[in-house]
Amino acid sequence: MICSKISELIGFECHPLSDDGSVAMIDTPFAFADGDGVPVYVEKLANQVRFFDDGNVILHFRGRGVTLDDHRHTRFLRNLAEPNGVQLNAMGELEIWAKADEAPAAFARYMSTLLAVCAWEVDQTGASTDTSLFLDEVTMCLRAWKPHASIGEGADYVGVSGQVYKMDLQLDGRAVLAIGTHPATVSTAAKKLLDISAATENAELDVLVVIDDRQDAELAKREGLVLDSVSSVLMMTRLERNANTPRLQ
Template sequence: MGTPFSFDDGTAICLYVINRAPLVEINDEALALHHLSGMGLDPWNPRRMTALRERIHPFGVTLCNNGALSLLTQETQLGWHVPRFISAELAVAQWAREQMGGTEESRNLAEEVEMYLRAWRPHADLIRHPRQRGISGHEHQFDFLQNDELIDVITPHHNATGGLMRKLVDVLNAGDESAPKVRVIVDDRTDPARAGIEMQIIASLAKAMPLSKLLDRVHSGSA
C-alpha cells in the first residue's frame, strides 16, 4: 500500500496489510530500516534498535528482530491503525534526521552544492541520489554521481561522519573489480576547525574536500 508520505530524500513510505486470521497485520517488511542502512546509519545496532523501539512504542507498533515494523489489529480497526502506523514510520524518519545532524539542513546544503558542482564541471553529467551496493548486500544512497565519482555532502558533525564511514566501509569493500571513486564535500564555512577534524577521519577512506575549496574552484574556473 502506497502512502503520500516519504523520507527526507523522497523515498516513499510503504506498508503492507497481511491477513493473519482472525487479525490483520500492518507491516513494512523492514523497508524503513533498510532505508536507514542505505543512508549510512546502522539501525541493526542493539542500542539503536532500542532507541527506535522507544520512538514507535507510543503508536502501538512493534519493531521485530528482522527489522520490520509491525502492528496487529482487527480488520475493522484498520482505519484507525493505519495512520498510527504511518506516524511510527515518520517517527523513524525523525530519528534518522537527528542522527544525521539535521536532515533539513543537510538537504538544503546538498541542493546548494549541486549548483556549485554544475558550475564547476558544466559539461559533466550529474545524477542525483545514485545507489551503490555494499558488501553487506544493502544498497547505499549517495547525494550525487558526477562522471564516475560518487559524491556525498555533509555538515561537520560526528554523527554525520560516523554514518558516512559505515557506508564507505560497506561500499568500498564490496569486492567489485574496482572500488568506486568517492568524494565527500564537508561544509567548513561556519566551523573550519570541526570540519578539518571530520575531513581527517574521512580522508582515510575517501577524498575529502572542504566546501570552501569547491567555491574557490567555481570562482576561478579551475577543474
C-alpha cells in the first residue's frame, strides 16, 4: 500500500545521529536555490523536543558570499524566523523548542521558517543580500534628518502570542523597522507588527517602517499599503530627501 512507501515517495527520511537515538537528521525534499538541502535536525531532551539547523543556514549563506558577522547582518534571518516562534540563538542556530506533545506544531513552524528563508533567497537573486547596508543607510539619514534625536538599537517587544520581536532602531523612543520589498520580508513584517499591536501593553506603541523603494517604487508603494494599517510607512527616497542626502547608488 502507498502508506508503507510514503516516506520514500515524498522524500522524508530520518537518520539517527546518536547511539541512544535522541538526536537525528531528517532528510526532506526541500532545497535552497543552489540545490543544497535544507537542514532539519531533531533532538529530544526529557519531555522537550528541539528542531534546529545546527548552524547550517548561516553556513549556506556564507558559502554564497553573504557576510554574516554580527546581529546586523543576520537580522534578515531573525525577521523571517521570529514570526514563526523560531529563534536564532547565540551559536548561530535556528531553533524551536516545544513539549513532546506539541512537536508537530513546532515542526510545522520550523519548516515554515526554512521555506521562508528559501523564498527570500530566490527573491534576492541578482540583488545585494547585505541587509545591514540598508540599515546603515537608514540610520545615517535619520541622523541627518533629526540631528538632535536619540537614535539607538531597537528594543524588544512581546506580541499577544507571547513571541518576542526585536525592532531595528529606536528614534526618540519610536520603534523603527527597515525592510525591502520582497514578499517574504513584507509578509513577516506584517505578521510581526500585527502580533505586537494586538498586545495591550503595546497599545500606544508608534512604529515607523522604512521601505527601500529605490529599485521598484511601484512595488514598494503597493507593499506599503499592506503595512499602513499597523504602522507609519516612509519610503527611503522620501527619507533621503528629508535628510537632504544625495541618493545612494
